[in-house]
Amino acid sequence: MLARTLLVLAGLATTVLGFSWFVEGHHAVGAYRHAPVCGTAEATPGKDCALHETGKVTAGKVDHGDNGATYRLTVARETAPKRTYTVGEAFYDDVEVGTDVELTLFRGRVAEVSYHGHRAQNPITPWLTALKVALLAGLGSALTAHGLAGWRPGARSIPASVGALVVFLSLLGSLVFMATQWPLAVTLGIPVLGWLALTAGSTSASRDG
Structure with missing residues (x-):
């Protein structure tokens, strides 16, 4: 139980760090x-x-x-x-x-x-920041799902696979949302909801696997 709790905490901390870099990138584009x-x-x-x-x-x-x-x-x-x-x-x-x-x-x-x-x-393209955000979001999703669902033998690959999908979508989303310069509540809210949905789906699939 302790190991699972630590995985969840590590996943959430990693994700929060990723989203904090996303906010910094958003501000940098519109500075x-x-x-x-x-x-x-x-x-x-x-x-x-x-x-x-x-x-x-x-x-x-x-x-x-x-x-x-x-x-x-x-x-x-x-x-x-x-x-x-x-x-x-x-x-x-x-x-x-x-x-x-x-x-x-x-x-x-x-x-x-x-x-x-x-x-x-004519916004800058924050490729490096977007890549860092994507990697942290994907890793955070995988760790969180593993911690919540446990290490079920038949479903260990599901969080990793969903995490890879999160990396891809986060990279594209970061580039788009940083450039659009919509209000921060919208710019941050949509990615957060997407991350929650994918991580919840990964957790559920892992438990049922």
Whole structure:
């Protein structure tokens, strides 16, 4: 009984650590939104700040795929090479070649392109953080299910198999949810409910196996 309790505690602790890194990753992707503007009193030395710069649209392109159209704008800057950004349909329709758009720079890269109320994020892709979160979530699920169900000879592989599925889904989910920047309650709530459902299913299958 003690061993099973320790497994559950270890699994839950591992999962909590994973979700705490998920929250940190979510905040890191959207950090530019809350950063002070460079050159203002709030932008103290050593503190990250956001810089606003004007860019000029040099080209537009619409890619049609199975999941719909993707709208892209190529923007030139005075101090860096031009780059292409994905924008919404309304954003794309409201600009033309030669239009000046506003660029928000954070930590040396363009974090957002905006124009007359239209905003298009250009988020970082936190691959390493997402991988760490996924591995911890999968390990936590396997340990928790093993502890709750016990080491039944015919079902030992079930928590490990479900844990591998949790790793895969957590990796994809972390990348998507960190980038979408929905409210944290939603962004965190959906993965937590998914983890609980998969772990509960793994536990139940192990007990019945």
